[in-house]
Amino acid sequence: MNELGAKYVAPSAEAARTREAVVKWLNDRAVSLAEIAELVYEIQKGYISGLTLRDCLESVERVLEKREVQNAVLTGLALDILAEKGQLGEPLLTMLREDDSLYGIDEILALSVVNIYGSIGLTNFGYLDKVKPGVIGRANNQKGKKVNTFLDDILSAVVAAAAARLAHRARDTGLEKKFRPA
Amino acid sequence: MNELGAKYVAPSAEAARTREAVVKWLNDRAVSLAEIAELVYEIQKGYISGLTLRDCLESVERVLEKREVQNAVLTGLALDILAEKGQLGEPLLTMLREDDSLYGIDEILALSVVNIYGSIGLTNFGYLDKVKPGVIGRANNQKGKKVNTFLDDILSAVVAAAAARLAHRARDTGLEKKFRPA
Amino acid sequence: MNELGAKYVAPSAEAARTREAVVKWLNDRAVSLAEIAELVYEIQKGYISGLTLRDCLESVERVLEKREVQNAVLTGLALDILAEKGQLGEPLLTMLREDDSLYGIDEILALSVVNIYGSIGLTNFGYLDKVKPGVIGRANNQKGKKVNTFLDDILSAVVAAAAARLAHRARDTGLEKKFRPA
Amino acid sequence: MNELGAKYVAPSAEAARTREAVVKWLNDRAVSLAEIAELVYEIQKGYISGLTLRDCLESVERVLEKREVQNAVLTGLALDILAEKGQLGEPLLTMLREDDSLYGIDEILALSVVNIYGSIGLTNFGYLDKVKPGVIGRANNQKGKKVNTFLDDILSAVVAAAAARLAHRARDTGLEKKFRPA
Numbered sequence: 001m002n003e004l005g006a007k008y009v010a011p012s013a014e015a016a017r018t019r020e021a022v023v024k025w026l027n028d029r030a031v032s033l034a035e036i037a038e039l040v041y042e043i044q045k046g047y048i049s050g051l052t053l054r055d056c057l058e059s060v061e062r063v064l065e066k067r068e069v070q071n072a073v074l075t076g077l078a079l080d081i082l083a084e085k086g087q088l089g090e091p092l093l094t095m096l097r098e099d100d101s102l103y104g105i106d107e108i109l110a111l112s113v114v115n116i117y118g119s120i121g122l123t124n125f126g127y128l129d130k131v132k133p134g135v136i137g138r139a140n141n142q143k144g145k146k147v148n149t150f151l152d153d154i155l156s157a158v159v160a161a162a163a164a165r166l167a168h169r170a171r172d173t174g175l176e177k178k179f180r181p182a
Numbered sequence: 183m184n185e186l187g188a189k190y191v192a193p194s195a196e197a198a199r200t201r202e203a204v205v206k207w208l209n210d211r212a213v214s215l216a217e218i219a220e221l222v223y224e225i226q227k228g229y230i231s232g233l234t235l236r237d238c239l240e241s242v243e244r245v246l247e248k249r250e251v252q253n254a255v256l257t258g259l260a261l262d263i264l265a266e267k268g269q270l271g272e273p274l275l276t277m278l279r280e281d282d283s284l285y286g287i288d289e290i291l292a293l294s295v296v297n298i299y300g301s302i303g304l305t306n307f308g309y310l311d312k313v314k315p316g317v318i319g320r321a322n323n324q325k326g327k328k329v330n331t332f333l334d335d336i337l338s339a340v341v342a343a344a345a346a347r348l349a350h351r352a353r354d355t356g357l358e359k360k361f362r363p364a
Numbered sequence: 365m366n367e368l369g370a371k372y373v374a375p376s377a378e379a380a381r382t383r384e385a386v387v388k389w390l391n392d393r394a395v396s397l398a399e400i401a402e403l404v405y406e407i408q409k410g411y412i413s414g415l416t417l418r419d420c421l422e423s424v425e426r427v428l429e430k431r432e433v434q435n436a437v438l439t440g441l442a443l444d445i446l447a448e449k450g451q452l453g454e455p456l457l458t459m460l461r462e463d464d465s466l467y468g469i470d471e472i473l474a475l476s477v478v479n480i481y482g483s484i485g486l487t488n489f490g491y492l493d494k495v496k497p498g499v500i501g502r503a504n505n506q507k508g509k510k511v512n513t514f515l516d517d518i519l520s521a522v523v524a525a526a527a528a529r530l531a532h533r534a535r536d537t538g539l540e541k542k543f544r545p546a
Numbered sequence: 547m548n549e550l551g552a553k554y555v556a557p558s559a560e561a562a563r564t565r566e567a568v569v570k571w572l573n574d575r576a577v578s579l580a581e582i583a584e585l586v587y588e589i590q591k592g593y594i595s596g597l598t599l600r601d602c603l604e605s606v607e608r609v610l611e612k613r614e615v616q617n618a619v620l621t622g623l624a625l626d627i628l629a630e631k632g633q634l635g636e637p638l639l640t641m642l643r644e645d646d647s648l649y650g651i652d653e654i655l656a657l658s659v660v661n662i663y664g665s666i667g668l669t670n671f672g673y674l675d676k677v678k679p680g681v682i683g684r685a686n687n688q689k690g691k692k693v694n695t696f697l698d699d700i701l702s703a704v705v706a707a708a709a710a711r712l713a714h715r716a717r718d719t720g721l722e723k724k725f726r727p728a
Binding site: 003004005006007008009010011012014015021048051054055058059066067068112115116118120166168169170172173174175 | 549550551553554555556557558560561594597600604605612613614658661662664665666675704712714715716717718719721
Binding site for chain 4: 200254260264293298
C-alpha cells in the first residue's frame, strides 16, 4: 500500500504554511488560539472525563489544519479587512460594514467549517453565535471600530468544530461521560 | 405570460393535502401551530414594529406550505414513530431511541428547513435547539416515554424559518425596527 | 392583517437597487441574464409542458431578487475582482488566481443559492458545474486572463435554482409533464 | 497528552460494529464496496499519479468508518426498506415509492456525507447523481421492483466523498498530477 493508504498523513509543507498564515491572520485580528480553546473547554467539559485545556487547544490546532477550515477563515477575514479599508464595491461594502442582519454569507462560511465534523456541531455553533461568550463577544463588540462581520461567526464555528471533534474522539476512546450535565 | 410567471402561485390541491397531513402529524405528536407561533413571536418581537401573534401564526403556516419543509417534517416524524414502535433495524433503532448525541441526521433535516429562508436562520436554530424553550422543551422532556429525536430539532427549525421569513418581509415593508434590543 | 401577512410582498426600493447592482456586476463580467435563461430552458424543457424562454428569463429574475442569492453573487464576484487586481493577501490570492481544486468556498457560496429552492437543485448544480455548458463554460475558459473562480459556480447555482423554482411551480399549476424524458 | 490527543484514534468496537452493519445493509441492497471503489477510480484516476483500485477501496472503507456517513447510510436505507414494505404513512409512502422529483430529503442526507470531506465533493456528487454510472445506475434502474430512492443518492455521495478524501491526500503526499486531464 502506498502513502495514500496510510492511516495518518502528515500535513504537507504547503498545508503547514497555510496553517501558519491562518494563525497569523487570527492574531492580527487580536484573537489567540488559547482564547478559542477556553470556549471549547467550557462547552465540552461536562461531557468528557478528564478533559484538559491542553486537549482543547490541541483540538483547535487540528481543526485549523483542515483545508476547508483554512479556506473559510482566510476568505472571511479577507472580506472583513477589505470592508475595513473600503476596498469593496457598493452595496456590499455597506452590508459588511453595518453587519446587515439579512446578510448571511458569514453564517454560510461558518457552516462549511462546522460540517467538517458532522452536523452535531450545528447546535453549538448557533448557540455561541447568539450568546457570544468570551473572545466571540469581544470580536462582536469591536464592531464600529473594526469590521468583524465574518470574524465572530468564524470563531463560533471553530469552537463548535473543535468541540464536535472531541466528542467523536471521546466516544472512540471511552472517555465520554455516561451521565450528562443537566 | 402563462401561469408559471404569476407573482403568486396558490398551492395545488396536492400541496394543500400535504400541508393538512403535516399539521395532523404535528398534532398527533401533541404540538399545535399556536405554540410554534408563540416562540416565533418571542424571538422576533424585538426586531419588528407592531408584530402580532397572528403574523407569527401566519408565517408558520406559510413555512409549512413549502414542500422542502413538509418533506423534512414528514420524514423526521416518521422516523420518530417507527423508532417508538421498534420497526427500525439495529444499530439505528437504539441511536434514535436514546437520542445518541453523535447522531446528527436530525440536525441535517432541520437544516434543510432553515435554509429555505437563507442562512440568517442558522443562529436562531442553534440557540433554540440548545435552550429548548416552550414546546421544544416539552417535546424534549417526553423522551424516555416517547421518541422525539427528530421532533425537537424540527420544531426549532420551523420557528427559525418562520422568524427569518418575517425578518425578510419586515425589511421589504419598512417595519424593521431601526434600533435593535440590547 | 397588516402588510407582513400579504401573500406577495413586492421587493423594497433597496432590494430593487441591489438587484440592479447584481445584474450590472454580472454584465461587467460579460454575462447576460438571457444566456443564463437559455441554460435553464435546456435543463427544464423536458419536464414542463409549454415552457418558454420567457418563463425561464422571468424565473432567473425572480431568483436574483432573493437577498441570499444577491449576497452570494456580490460576495463571490467581489472576490474574483479583488483576486484579479491582486488586492488579497497570500496564500488566498494564489488559491483564487489558480482556481485551486481544493478551494471549495466557491461551491459553498453556490450551495447557499441553490438551497433557497430546496435540495432538488443540488444534482443540477453539480452536473452543470462539471459539464460547464454555454455561458458557464465561457466563464471557465477565460481563466488565465480573468479570475472567474467564483463566477462559474455562481452561474451553475443560479441556473439550478431557477430550474428548481420552475419545477415547484409546474407541479402547483399542473404543467408538469407526466412522462419524463429518458 | 492523553488518548484524546493522539494523531490517529482507532475506531471503537462500537464504531467497528456499526461499520459492519453499514456494509451488510449495502450488501443486502445488492451493492458491494468493490463496485463503489470502481467509480471512485474512474473519477479520480486522471488526477492522482499511480492511483490503484486498492487505494480507492481503502478510501471507501475509511469513509464508511465516519459516524456521520454511517448514520446517513443507515437512515436512508431504512427509509427505502420501510417504503418497500409499506410501513410508512401517507403521503410520505407514495413520495418515496415513486421517487417524487420534488422530494429532496435524499439529496439532503447525501450532502451530509459529502460535506465530511469539504465542499469540493459537491460537483462530483451532482454529476454522478445525474449521469448514474455503474452501480448507481443499477440501483436506479431497479426502481419499480425495489424502492431505492435514497440508495442511488447515497452511493453518489459515498463515491464523491471517497474521491475528495483522496484528492486531499494526494496534495499532502505530492501525488497530485500537475497537469489535469482535458
